[in-house]
Amino acid sequence: MNITIVIPTYNEKDTLPSLIAKLTNEVKRIAEKFFIIIMDDASPDGTGKIAEDLNKKYKNITVIKRPAKLGLGSAYKQGFQIALDRFDSDYLVQMDADHSHDPKEISLMADKIKNHDFVIASRHLPGSSIIGWGTGRKLLHSMAGNFAKRCAQLEISDPTSGFRMFKKSVLDAVNFSEIKSEGFAFQVELLCYLRRKGLHGIEIPTIFVNRKLGKSKMNLGELIQFSKMCINLLRNRI
Numbered sequence: 001m002n003i004t005i006v007i008p009t010y011n012e013k014d015t016l017p018s019l020i021a022k023l024t025n026e027v028k029r030i031a032e033k034f035f036i037i038i039m040d041d042a043s044p045d046g047t048g049k050i051a052e053d054l055n056k057k058y059k060n061i062t063v064i065k066r067p068a069k070l071g072l073g074s075a076y077k078q079g080f081q082i083a084l085d086r087f088d089s090d091y092l093v094q095m096d097a098d099h100s101h102d103p104k105e106i107s108l109m110a111d112k113i114k115n116h117d118f119v120i121a122s123r124h125l126p127g128s129s130i131i132g133w134g135t136g137r138k139l140l141h142s143m144a145g146n147f148a149k150r151c152a153q154l155e156i157s158d159p160t161s162g163f164r165m166f167k168k169s170v171l172d173a174v175n176f177s178e179i180k181s182e183g184f185a186f187q188v189e190l191l192c193y194l195r196r197k198g199l200h201g202i203e204i205p206t207i208f209v210n211r212k213l214g215k216s217k218m219n220l221g222e223l224i225q226f227s228k229m230c231i232n233l234l235r236n237r238i
Contacts, residue, residue: 001030001031001032001090001091001110002031002032002033002034002035002087002088002089002090002091003027003030003031003033003034003035003089003090003091003092003093003106003110004034004035004036004037004083004087004089004091004092004093005023005027005034005035005036005037005092005093005094005095006037006039006075006076006079006080006083006092006093006094006095007019007036007037007038007039007094007095007096007097008039008040008041008072008075008076008079008096008097009038009039009040009041009043009047009048009051009097010040010041010043010047010069011043011044011045011047012043012045012047012097012098013043013045013046013047013050015097015098015099016038016047016050016051016054016097017050017054018099019097019098019099019103020036020054020058020061022103023036023103024058025103026103026104026106026107027103027106029107030106030107030110033060033089034060034089035060035061035062035083035087035089036058036060036061036062037061037062037064037079037082037083038051038061038062038063038064039064039066039075039076039078039079040063040064040065040066041066041068041069041070041071041075042065042066042067042068042069048063048065051063062082062086064078064079064082066078070182071182071183071186072162072182072183072184072186072187073179073181073182073183073184073185073186073187073189074182074183074186076094076186076190077176077179077186079094080092080094080171080174080176081176083171084168084171084172089168090167090168091109091110091113091165091166091167091168092165092166092168092171093106093109093164093165093166094162094163094164094166095162095163095164096162096163099209099212100163100208100209100210101121101162101163101206101208102206102207102209105121105163105204105206105207106165108204109121109165109204110165112202112204113165113167113202116200116201116202117166117167117170117194117199117200117201118164118165118166118167118170118194118199118201118202119164119165119201119202119203119204120156120158120161120163120164120201120202120203120204121158121161121163121164121203121204121205121206121208122156122157122158122161122203122204122205122206123141123158123161123206123208124142124157124158125157125158125203125204125205125206126205127205128205128206128207128208129207129208130208130210131207131208131209131210132209132210132212133210137210141160144160153192153195154188154191154192154195156191156201156203157203158203159187159188159191160184160187160188161187161206162187163206164201170194170199173197173199174190174193174194174197178193179193
């Protein structure tokens with residue numbers, strides 16, 4: 001089994017080294033080969049240089065230094081295409097760099113994906129938990145997820161989850177130029193695209209941990225873009 005992991009970064013110098021160490025320890029147990037692609041959006045804190053130094057140690061990290069802060073969706077679209085073009089992997093994983101996603105769960109994803117097109121680590125299943133969020137943040141997250149589900153006609157309980165595994169053949173079928181969202185809204189639009197293609201995923205429980213170092217990338221601009229995308233999906237019934 002070969003796995004490629006795509007990780008967007010922006011100012012993650014404090015979290016990336018420990019994440020790569022943990023990823024390496026966990027994924028090497030299940031994969032014959034695995035590759036990591038770091039999509040760095042010109043981090044002013046030197047994350048890109050740190051990623052390059054990490055590759056000198058681990059030898060399996062591709063670092064893409066982008067010219068500006070171009071957005072989460074943009075990073076994934078470019079990162080997935082690089083993974084498909086350069087690496088012959090069976091599965092591709094997307095995840096955050098801030099330790100909110102536990103690399104230990106990748107082995108369960110790999111087990112469950114055998115009979116499905118993709119796997120999503122869902123924060124809304126029995127056995128899941130969210131650590132470090134207050135009531136207000138949980139309520140906002142729940143409202144956004146339900147809004148997206150209704151607009152996009154998705155049956156997935158956590159359509160905004162950023163921890164996912166895809167079969168290579170699934171992403172090979174995606175024309176990323178048709179996915180317009182450049183930011184956080186990409187998470188939902190991709191699922192909508194896959195639904196239209198007749199592809200189906202499964203959700204697994206996850207332990208989501210709010211970041212302890214660095215700052216969240218969610219802001220008002222991302223929320224506005226997310227809302228516009230959902231409304232467009234509702235209007236067009238994509």
